[in-house]
Amino acid sequence: MKEMKGMNIKTCPVCGNILDAEGLKVKDYSVSGEVFEICTCRHCTFSFTQPQPEPSAIGKYYQTEDYISHSDTKQGMVNRMYHLVRKKNTNDKLDLINRLAKKPASLLDVGCGTGYFLSVCRQKAWKTEGVEISDVARRMAEQRTGQAIYPSLDALTATGKQFDVITLWHVFEHLHDINASFLQLSQLLQPQGTLIFALPNLCCADALHYQEFWAAYDVPRHLSHFNPVSLRRLVEKHGMKIEQILPMKMDAYYISMLSEKLKNTAFWGLLKAVWYGWQSNCRAKKDGNYSSLIYIIKK
Numbered sequence: 001m002k003e004m005k006g007m008n009i010k011t012c013p014v015c016g017n018i019l020d021a022e023g024l025k026v027k028d029y030s031v032s033g034e035v036f037e038i039c040t041c042r043h044c045t046f047s048f049t050q051p052q053p054e055p056s057a058i059g060k061y062y063q064t065e066d067y068i069s070h071s072d073t074k075q076g077m078v079n080r081m082y083h084l085v086r087k088k089n090t091n092d093k094l095d096l097i098n099r100l101a102k103k104p105a106s107l108l109d110v111g112c113g114t115g116y117f118l119s120v121c122r123q124k125a126w127k128t129e130g131v132e133i134s135d136v137a138r139r140m141a142e143q144r145t146g147q148a149i150y151p152s153l154d155a156l157t158a159t160g161k162q163f164d165v166i167t168l169w170h171v172f173e174h175l176h177d178i179n180a181s182f183l184q185l186s187q188l189l190q191p192q193g194t195l196i197f198a199l200p201n202l203c204c205a206d207a208l209h210y211q212e213f214w215a216a217y218d219v220p221r222h223l224s225h226f227n228p229v230s231l232r233r234l235v236e237k238h239g240m241k242i243e244q245i246l247p248m249k250m251d252a253y254y255i256s257m258l259s260e261k262l263k264n265t266a267f268w269g270l271l272k273a274v275w276y277g278w279q280s281n282c283r284a285k286k287d288g289n290y291s292s293l294i295y296i297i298k299k
């Protein structure tokens with residue numbers, strides 16, 4: 001197994017605690033085969049990937065057809081399932097933002113990938129902007145939506161624009177400097193606006209079951225690993241508040257299926273994934289720790 005070199009985080013970016021603990025060793029299954037650690041701050045429970053590839057070196061870890069949020073392939077069972085889940089998720093996301101803002105309203109989707117969600121929102125009369133760092137995905141998003149997509153948050157912040165709703169669907173965990181990014185998002189949000197994060201929750205039962213095979217660790221693309229406690233701490237540190245937390249129940253099944261794939265469990269993997277996904281949702285009904293959570297954040 002290859003050990004990876006990169007930046008070592010020495011101080012917790014959420015609470016400032018000095019970090020010392022060793023963490024769970026997790027392999028990058030989809031691209032490099034390198035091994036990283038999931039370390040946790042003892043003080044605030046924020047977890048992070050260690051070491052972290054430099055921003056200039058992270059691009060190579062995204063170069064795979066398996067990284068399906070950046071591609072539109074429908075080959076293979078997992079990808080077909082992904083597209084089914086995406087359709088259901090998109091409808092749920094649209095219902096959610098329609099409840100949160102009176103139209104005409106503006107929406108910024110950060111990490112918009114190939115622009116699927118943006119294009120659906122545009123069709124439903126939302127005034128949209130998107131940010132996508134990947135050149136390939138950004139070009140696809142521009143074709144799909146017929147609008148220019150920003151390559152970075154910096155480029156958009158410079159325009160001074162503000163939005164009624166800002167969404168980061170499974171994106172914030174990919175960002176290098178979470179404090180600087182949060183500050184930028186806060187600047188881009190209208191005073192009465194809503195910031196929405198969807199994030200994997202490493203305190204869910206499927207993470208505890210699959211351990212180093214839990215697909216939502218996705219190292220080193222996922223640099224931060226939140227739970228409701230650590231995210232609340234980060235949000236409040238920036239003078240904002242979490243108003244509501246919503247479950248993404250399909251993710252327990254989807255992530256369990258990907259995790260079984262990493263374990264090479266063949267045919268039985270699908271049945272096991274359904275079982276552990278269901279188990280995870282059952283436990284989460286009691287303690288709120290669903291596999292993925294949507295956070296509704298306000299100023």
Ligand SMILES: [Zn+2]
Binds near residue numbers: 013015043
């Ligand atoms: Zn901490």
